Amino acid sequence: MVTLREVAERAGVSIKTVSRIVNGDPAVNAKTRIAVQHHLESLNYVPNHAARMMRGGSSSVFGFMTDAVATTPYSVDIVRGAQAALNEKNQTLLIANTDGDEKLEKEYWRMFRAHRVAGVIYASMFHRPHIVGQPDFKDPIVLANCFAALGDKPSLIPDDEGGGYAQAEYLLKLGHRRIGVLTLIPDIVATTLRGAGIRQAFRDAGLSFDESLEQRGMDGPVHFERMIAFDAAVKMLSAKDRPSAIICGNDQVALQVYSAAAHLDLHIPRDLSVIGFDDQKVISENLRPSLTTVALPYFEIGRQAVETMREAKQNDANWAPKILVPCPVVERESCCAIS
Amino acid sequence: MVTLREVAERAGVSIKTVSRIVNGDPAVNAKTRIAVQHHLESLNYVPNHAARMMRGGSSSVFGFMTDAVATTPYSVDIVRGAQAALNEKNQTLLIANTDGDEKLEKEYWRMFRAHRVAGVIYASMFHRPHIVGQPDFKDPIVLANCFAALGDKPSLIPDDEGGGYAQAEYLLKLGHRRIGVLTLIPDIVATTLRGAGIRQAFRDAGLSFDESLEQRGMDGPVHFERMIAFDAAVKMLSAKDRPSAIICGNDQVALQVYSAAAHLDLHIPRDLSVIGFDDQKVISENLRPSLTTVALPYFEIGRQAVETMREAKQNDANWAPKILVPCPVVERESCCAIS
DNA sequence: GGGGTAAGTGACAACGTTGTCAATGACAGG
DNA sequence: CCTGTCATTGACAACGTTGTCACTTACCCC
Numbered sequence: 001m002v003t004l005r006e007v008a009e010r011a012g013v014s015i016k017t018v019s020r021i022v023n024g025d026p027a028v029n030a031k032t033r034i035a036v037q038h039h040l041e042s043l044n045y046v047p048n049h050a051a052r053m054m055r056g057g058s059s060s061v062f063g064f065m066t067d068a069v070a071t072t073p074y075s076v077d078i079v080r081g082a083q084a085a086l087n088e089k090n091q092t093l094l095i096a097n098t099d100g101d102e103k104l105e106k107e108y109w110r111m112f113r114a115h116r117v118a119g120v121i122y123a124s125m126f127h128r129p130h131i132v133g134q135p136d137f138k139d140p141i142v143l144a145n146c147f148a149a150l151g152d153k154p155s156l157i158p159d160d161e162g163g164g165y166a167q168a169e170y171l172l173k174l175g176h177r178r179i180g181v182l183t184l185i186p187d188i189v190a191t192t193l194r195g196a197g198i199r200q201a202f203r204d205a206g207l208s209f210d211e212s213l214e215q216r217g218m219d220g221p222v223h224f225e226r227m228i229a230f231d232a233a234v235k236m237l238s239a240k241d242r243p244s245a246i247i248c249g250n251d252q253v254a255l256q257v258y259s260a261a262a263h264l265d266l267h268i269p270r271d272l273s274v275i276g277f278d279d280q281k282v283i284s285e286n287l288r289p290s291l292t293t294v295a296l297p298y299f300e301i302g303r304q305a306v307e308t309m310r311e312a313k314q315n316d317a318n319w320a321p322k323i324l325v326p327c328p329v330v331e332r333e334s335c336c337a338i339s
Numbered sequence: 340m341v342t343l344r345e346v347a348e349r350a351g352v353s354i355k356t357v358s359r360i361v362n363g364d365p366a367v368n369a370k371t372r373i374a375v376q377h378h379l380e381s382l383n384y385v386p387n388h389a390a391r392m393m394r395g396g397s398s399s400v401f402g403f404m405t406d407a408v409a410t411t412p413y414s415v416d417i418v419r420g421a422q423a424a425l426n427e428k429n430q431t432l433l434i435a436n437t438d439g440d441e442k443l444e445k446e447y448w449r450m451f452r453a454h455r456v457a458g459v460i461y462a463s464m465f466h467r468p469h470i471v472g473q474p475d476f477k478d479p480i481v482l483a484n485c486f487a488a489l490g491d492k493p494s495l496i497p498d499d500e501g502g503g504y505a506q507a508e509y510l511l512k513l514g515h516r517r518i519g520v521l522t523l524i525p526d527i528v529a530t531t532l533r534g535a536g537i538r539q540a541f542r543d544a545g546l547s548f549d550e551s552l553e554q555r556g557m558d559g560p561v562h563f564e565r566m567i568a569f570d571a572a573v574k575m576l577s578a579k580d581r582p583s584a585i586i587c588g589n590d591q592v593a594l595q596v597y598s599a600a601a602h603l604d605l606h607i608p609r610d611l612s613v614i615g616f617d618d619q620k621v622i623s624e625n626l627r628p629s630l631t632t633v634a635l636p637y638f639e640i641g642r643q644a645v646e647t648m649r650e651a652k653q654n655d656a657n658w659a660p661k662i663l664v665p666c667p668v669v670e671r672e673s674c675c676a677i678s
Numbered sequence: 679g680g681g682g683t684a685a686g687t688g689a690c691a692a693c694g695t696t697g698t699c700a701a702t703g704a705c706a707g708g
Numbered sequence: 709c710c711t712g713t714c715a716t717t718g719a720c721a722a723c724g725t726t727g728t729c730a731c732t733t734a735c736c737c738c
Contacts, residue, residue, distance in 0.1 A: 015726095028685095047725080048455065054693045255622070286595060
């Protein structure tokens with residue numbers, strides 16, 4: 001690899017002068033600069049990041065730790081968002097995927113330390129509390145899609161309550177009154193928050209929410225969920241006073257509702273409006289009719305996580321805001337107004 | 340951060356002795372080793388990767404460049420597979436997402452050089468040829484999910500032809516004879532290969548393939564695809580001598596075939612068998628009935644890419660095998676035997 | 679002409695680590 | 709006791725870069 005010294009020798013100047021030019025130091029004669037720049041390019045010089053770092057400068061590399069991006073595929077967008085933000089300043093991500101393995105996570109923390117990363121984004125695959133057990137890690141840690149159980153770290157989380165509110169509000173505005181809800185498993189944060197949002201929307205509309213119309217669309221413990229939305233939807237839609245619309249816990253639940261509707265010869269959206277959550281485009285854009293849903297703002301969470309990390313560098317270690325990122329309705333074809 | 344020197348001072352030995360212990364050099368007295376190890380742990384010493392690298396040692400960091408993992412969400416599994424393989428040797432991935440932007444890609448190559456990465460995996464989101472324009476990059480480059488257009492780099496690609504063969508063979512074995520095909524857009528490699536595989540399966544079974552039953556499920560140029568599978572399927576299934584089974588270009592096409600079947604009151608699998616491609620679990624596992632499909636072996640491609648990179652280090656620069664990774668059938672509920 | 683300032687440049691040290699080589703002491707064999 | 713060998717340890721240089729400081733030259737102002 002080409003070093004400063006090689007370039008300096010060719011150009012007949014000192015190493016330091018070349019260094020200055022590489023770093024855009026204005027205290028260099030224009031003529032020298034041009035001459036050296038020519039050599040820099042022809043030799044394809046690229047500064048050695050390791051050497052730079054050793055000189056005490058902080059790393060331009062950030063760590064990205066995630067328990068498993070695989071299960072909810074679009075959460076990769078958190079990575080994309082983070083990279084988009086880092087890119088402006090030529091910073092990079094060192095990615096660690098723990099797949100939930102604690103021993104692996106420990107190793108990765110060690111690796112982050114070895115690389116002297118300038119900060120770490122800890123992202124989880126679903127919205128949940130998390131304890132960051134790295135008391136002696138001095139650089140900022142920001143949580144994305146999860147929040148600090150102890151309230152000691154900044155975090156970025158989707159506004160699930162607002163999202164639930166938006167789902168219900170959207171259907172209520174279309175005139176629906178009997179609205180079914182097929183939830184995710186009960187013991188995750190999103191379920192509680194979205195449920196609260198839905199109920200708030202009913203209250204704000206001066207209506208009461210029929211609790212009997214809320215059923216589970218998934219069952220089982222975290223990480224071992226079973227889809228039961230098809231059966232739940234069939235049962236709900238076979239009832240005499242069936243709902244005219246269904247709010248789904250996610251787009252996969254909506255997919256099963258579509259199947260259930262087909263099974264019962266109900267036409268979407270004529271006979272049944274359906275609204276999803278997550279906006280997993282593989283599903284939402286390809287279903288016919290395409291699925292109106294509420295988007296999880298993964299890209300935005302990733303982007304803001306980086307910005308928050310930069311802010312955290314300025315603030316003291318106790319700065320720990322919990323930032324809600326809105327979940328907007330993405331309107332497609334699966335809902336229609338009721339007369 | 341704790342350095343060798345600090346540890347050495349506390350332990351009352353030289354820096355070099357501590358270094359030896361950290362690196363497992365056997366030429367250290369057992370008593371000294373134990374004493375120093377105690378200090379290493381209590382100070383939580385982690386070697387400085389940058390300093391290590393400067394001493395000429397090669398980096399334990401690999402670059403991962405991808406044009407866009409976002410569109411086909413499960414291709415993240417390439418990353419997971421690569422990490423699983425790297426993890427055994429405490430190596431890491433520096434991830435670069437170009438989103439197809441060439442200028443960005445250039446910057447990232449520069450960054451890889453700056454970090455002196457030990458090798459690069461170049462992954463694309465769909466199976467295609469690629470020209471790696473990095474003639475002066477001395478470390479190995481391995482292509483994943485794409486192959487070197489000039490045949491000058493090792494590459495790992497899904498066995499699309501085998502996958503197409505498997506789709507057709509599976510249905511033929513179930514007794515289907517009139518089999519519709521809804522392809523991806525024509526100008527990508529996968530379409531051609533899978534088509535060839537399907538035809539080969541027919542030949543091997545001593546049957547002729549009815550070309551009129553092959554229709555496009557998607558249209559438009561690369562990156563601007565439009566889904567037309569719903570309409571194509573409706574048309575195909577409305578015909579008098581409609582096929583008893585449909586081979587889909589991917590699971591999204593299959594999703595639309597499900598919608599088309601529902602639209603026409605055809606029951607899957609009783610009236611129509613459907614087989615997908617990709618195994619996008621969000622779709623395949625959640626459709627009712629669940630979707631029999633052929634899996635794209637992304638995880639395996641990532642894993643083998645790392646192994647291939649390690650081999651490439653041993654071999655000379657001209658070593659450039661094109662390795663096919665098989666695409667296995669994942670049997671679920673969407674196909675049944677025909678009498 | 680003398681003194682001061684500014685622009686431009688380079689010598690040198692330091693960052694944390696490891697390879698090379700030399701020094702020390704213990705111990706065995708003659 | 710002398711010589712050689714082995715185990716253990718440390719001093720030092722080097723990796724590529726940048727901050728500090730000093731040096732040279734040119735120029736301006738009194």
